[in-house]
Amino acid sequence: MNAVESLFVRLGISAHYAPFAENNIDKVVHLRHLSDEDLRSYIPDEGARAVLKQALDKSAAQPAAPAAAPQRYADDTEPRSKGTRRQETGDRRPRPKRVCRDFFDSGCGYGSECRFSHDVEQHKAEGAQHSTAPLNREIYKEEISVPWDSVKLLLGNKAEKLNRINAKWGTTNSRIEKPEAFHQTYSFDLRGTPEGVKGAKSDIEQFVGITSAKNREARFQYANHELERNQHSVEFLCAANLKNQGTPLELSSTVLQRVARTFRFRHEPKVTQFWTLSSNGTDKDKFETIMPLVKQMRGVSCIIFAEPNRVEEMAKRSKQTAEALGVKNPQFVHRKLSKEDRMRALETFKAGEVNEHGVVQRCLVTNNDYAKYAxxxxxxxxxxxLHFSIPKTKELYLHQTNxxxxxxxxxxxxxxxTHHDATTQKEWSAALDLRELTGRGFEEALGKVDYDTTDRQLTAQDSDPKPNWREEWEKEKAEKAAAKAAAKAARA
Known part of the structure; x- marks a missing residue:
């Protein structure tokens, strides 16, 4: 496309270009030398001819400005970088300062020493220029708060992760500076389109662990109010089904019952929860704390939760556990035991032992796997x-307690x-009815506790493990052996 054709396209009169192409008129200077009669013969339409003449007259009335010598020093230019001085040639001018975005947003902390421009008129001019840019992005701003310790994750390796997220969603962020004092969270702004800011915020929250923390809190709230949540879910399902009555979306009563059976409708456990400080964190110190309290009980049916490796160590000193809790045969279940050995230990735990008061005593030392299974x-x-090891989350603590x-x-x-768990203890005490252990408080809670006796058995016969677990185990072993033999025969 030559200069004349480009001009006709820009003016919207490209339909009249054919005669000019036939006469090889391809430069604007040739158009200016045409007489009025020639121009009328090429463009009979008076309106199109007037548009062209106006464009030619306007272009001729604006001569090019003479090239100005570049300034050697200027107050409105960015500092020249160190290194070899470059030679300025032609009409090349120094690059003006870029507008300081923080100055017109939240305030610039550098003041007069800032290397960017604080000029209001330039800020308005750039804003008008960007508003008519082809991208025409909608500017949107939203504040995001991240944990204090997670800021270094975003800024690590020259803020590589934060820059990658901004590049992905087409967003920018406000300047992140080191605050003068410690805060629980640090806040900064994200700018861009509403969709971009939403996506960038989601990625940042997932990267620094906010998303996983929200998921953990949601699981804890469900575990803490399971009966209430399940009842509400079934009621909502039935109400929605009534609304869909007579439509293809309506569920039959059989399907509704099948869905309802997937929920658990059990009374929430009634537990008095205590916490106590262990001076050195050893098993001996914990047993010395609990021993005088356990002696007040007619009989103990106890589960001790500890870390998996700790359970193995406690199994080697089973006599210590037996003497502290007043039981003869405590059971230890950990991950290194075979399934058959675990089932035997759980069977012994279920059977228990009857003491002189006619109370069935039992003790199991295990890890969080049993709490999930229970x-x-x-x-x-x-x-x-007894929680000998503090669980990793409130949800796991609740599973063990229940x-x-x-x-x-x-x-x-x-x-x-221990002293290192003080922050966790305060957080959990605020979310749960968790109080400090005292002798009086334990006595009050002990007055409400029931005992599994020979006259009043509180352990159901079909509780885990079931009476026929050995037959099921032998059947399972036989099926596995048969499958293994069949696979071996197929390979042969």
């Missing part, structure tokens, strides 16, 4: 839970912490 099955009666206080019976839970 949510799905009926377990033997337990009136005391092994007692079931079936409308009262239970007691004791959480052992």
């Amino acid at each position: 949510r799905k099955v009926l377990i033997p009666y337990v009136n005391l839970v 092994c007692t206080g079931r079936n409308n019976h009262e239970g007691i839970s004791v959480l052992f912490i």
Whole structure:
């Protein structure tokens, strides 16, 4: 496309270009030398001819400005970088300062020493220029708060992750500076389109762990109010089904019952929860703390939760556990045991031992795996839970605690912490009814506790493990052996 054709396209009169192409008129200077008669013969339309003449007259009336010598020093230019001085040639001018975005947003902390421009008129001019840019982005701003310790994750390796997120969503962020004092969270702004800011915020929250923390809190709230949430869910499902009555979306009563059976409708456990400080964190110190309290009980049905490796170590010193809790045969279940050995230990735990008061005593030392398993099955009666290791989350703590206080019976839970767990203890005490262990408080809770006796058995016969677990285990082993033999025969 030559200059004349380009001019005709820009003026919207490209339909009249054909005669000019036939006469090889391809330069604007040739158009200016045409007489009025020639121009009328080429463009009979008076309106198109007037548009062209106006454009030619306007172009001729604006001569090019003479090239100005570049300034050697200027106050409105950015500092020249160090290194070899470049030679300025032609009409090349120094690049003007860029507008300081922080100055017109939240305030610039550098003041007069800032290397960017604080000129209001330039800010308005650039704003008008960007508003007519082809991208025409909608400017949107939203504040995001991240944990204090996570700021260094965003700024690590020259803010590589933050820059990558901004490049992905087409966003920018306000300047992140080191605050003068410690805060729980740090806030900064994200700018861009609403969709871009939303996507960038989601990626940042996922990267610094905010998303996983929200998910953990949601799981904890569900575990803490499971019965209420399940009832509400089924009621909502039934109400929605009534609204869809007579439509293809309506569910049959059989399907509704099948869905309802997937929810658990059990009374929330009644547990009095205590915490106590262990001076050195050893098992000996914890047993010395709990021993005088346990002696006040007629009989103990106890589960001790500890880290997996800790359970193995405690199994080597089972006599220490037996003497502290007043039981003869405590059971230890950890991950290194085979399934058959675990089932035997759980069977012994279920059977328990009868003391001189006619109370069935039992003790199990295990890890959090059993707490998760106990949510799905009926377990033997337990009136005391001891947390020798603080769980990683509130949800796991709640699973362990809820092994007692079931079936409308009262239970007691004791959480052992160290000085390093003070922050966690305060957070959990605010979310749960968790109080400090005292002799008087334990006595009051003990008055509500029930006991599994020979006259009043609180452990159901079908509680885990079931009476026929050996037959099922032998059947499972036989099926595995048959499948293994069949696979071997197929390979042969």
